[in-house]
Amino acid sequence: MAVKVSRHCYNILSRRYASVLPKCDFIPNKKVTAALHKQIDTLWHTTNIYRHPQIYEYVEKLTAKFPGDLKVVYLVNSGTEANDLAILLAKSYTGNHDVISLQSSYHGYSSVMIGLTAQQSYRTPLPVPAGIHHVQTGFGRTGDAFWGFESHGVVPDIVTLAKGIGNGFPLAAVVTTKEIAQAHAKATYFNTFGGNPMASAVGKAVLEVIDEENLQQNCKETGKYFIEQLMALQKVYPVIGDVRGKGLMLAIEMVEPGTKDPLNKPDFANILEMIKDSGVLIGTGGRWGNVLRIKPPMCINKDDVNFAMSVLDQSLNSYSKNLKNVN
Numbered sequence: 383m384a385v386k387v388s389r390h391c392y393n394i395l396s397r398r399y400a401s402v403l404p405k406c407d408f409i410p411n412k413k414v415t416a417a418l419h420k421q422i423d424t425l426w427h428t429t430n431i432y433r434h435p436q437i438y439e440y441v442e443k444l445t446a447k448f449p450g451d452l453k454v455v456y457l458v459n460s461g462t463e464a465n466d467l468a469i470l471l472a473k474s475y476t477g478n479h480d481v482i483s484l485q486s487s488y489h490g491y492s493s494v495m496i497g498l499t500a501q502q503s504y505r506t507p508l509p510v511p512a513g514i515h516h517v518q519t520g521f522g523r524t525g526d527a528f529w530g531f532e533s534h535g536v537v538p539d540i541v542t543l544a545k546g547i548g549n550g551f552p553l554a555a556v557v558t559t560k561e562i563a564q565a566h567a568k569a570t571y572f573n574t575f576g577g578n579p580m581a582s583a584v585g586k587a588v589l590e591v592i593d594e595e596n597l598q599q600n601c602k603e604t605g606k607y608f609i610e611q612l613m614a615l616q617k618v619y620p621v622i623g624d625v626r627g628k629g630l631m632l633a634i635e636m637v638e639p640g641t642k643d644p645l646n647k648p649d650f651a652n653i654l655e656m657i658k659d660s661g662v663l664i665g666t667g668g669r670w671g672n673v674l675r676i677k678p679p680m681c682i683n684k685d686d687v688n689f690a691m692s693v694l695d696q697s698l699n700s701y702s703k704n705l706k707n708v709n
């Protein structure tokens with residue numbers, strides 16, 4: 383149980399963990415916390431029917447980060463809600479109801495999003511707009527660009543933002559073009575909490591911190607260092623089938639040593655447990671659940687990487703030794 387998070391996570395027994403976990407990638411930042419405090423002391427809430435300056439200042443900063451005609455923002459409270467709204471906009475604009483999503487993907491926990499998750503993926507796709515969502519790949523995390531899509535030479539019609547957008551505060555957004563928003567304008571859009579002044583103050587401070595602390599560049603440099611270390615580790619341990627990723631969004635695919643088959647579940651769980659017991663929290667994923675997902679706070683440095691690497695090395699070393707003893 384995580385009870386306190388500073389630069390690291392602490393459990394109820396004050397045991398310290400370094401987080402490279404996908405779901406624990408937010409750590410308190412003084413500037414963001416101060417912006418929230420200031421807003422809490424002023425005004426917690428007004429719905430989006432009132433024009434609070436904090437919301438406009440934030441949206442101006444956010445849209446400045448986007449290329450092309452992506453200038454209309456809907457502020458919501460979660461990634462699920464953002465993806466739901468994006469689908470609604472796409473349907474209103476195209477008049478089509480079919481949606482394509484990728485195998486093993488996750489888009490949120492609502493009835494619509496669950497329908498798009500995992501195996502429910504192969505439906506007639508066109509001409510739904512090329513909506514791309516950035517719940518995890520945005521805000522400079524991939525290093526080369528502020529938004530993941532920018533590395534692929536495309537400008538999507540709709541982008542959804544969540545997770546890092548509020549550094550752990552409930553905030554998410556849908557960004558689209560005027561033309562697409564217009565197609566949905568017949569219906570009144572209302573959201574009680576979406577983009578309230580507290581969330582907007584946090585979102586604005588997050589963008590400022592990312593720029594001021596050069597976090598995108600840090601993701602690029604520290605991410606390059608991290609993946610190089612992981613690739614070196616892959617040469618030592620045949621249980622590592624693949625190492626991939628960009629910036630500070632990395633993955634280690636675990637296989638039955640010397641094959642391309644997913645590592646069996648008990649061994650995978652065992653390795654994960656050893657990593658945790660040595661003080662590193664790490665996420666899992668992949669179609670067969672055999673992938674270690676590394677998505678740490680964007681401000682980690684080489685010392686943090688070195689610590690995580692020594693824990694990975696130690697855990698894989700114990701695993702390999704045990705394997706030899708069994709065989």
Ligand SMILES: Cc1ncc(COP(=O)(O)O)c(C=O)c1O
Nearest residue numbers: 460461462463488489490517544
């Ligand atoms: C890729 C992706 N999309 C959507 C979501 C849903 O976001 P939320 O939990 O904020 O509703 C998540 C959450 O884990 C996610 O990882």
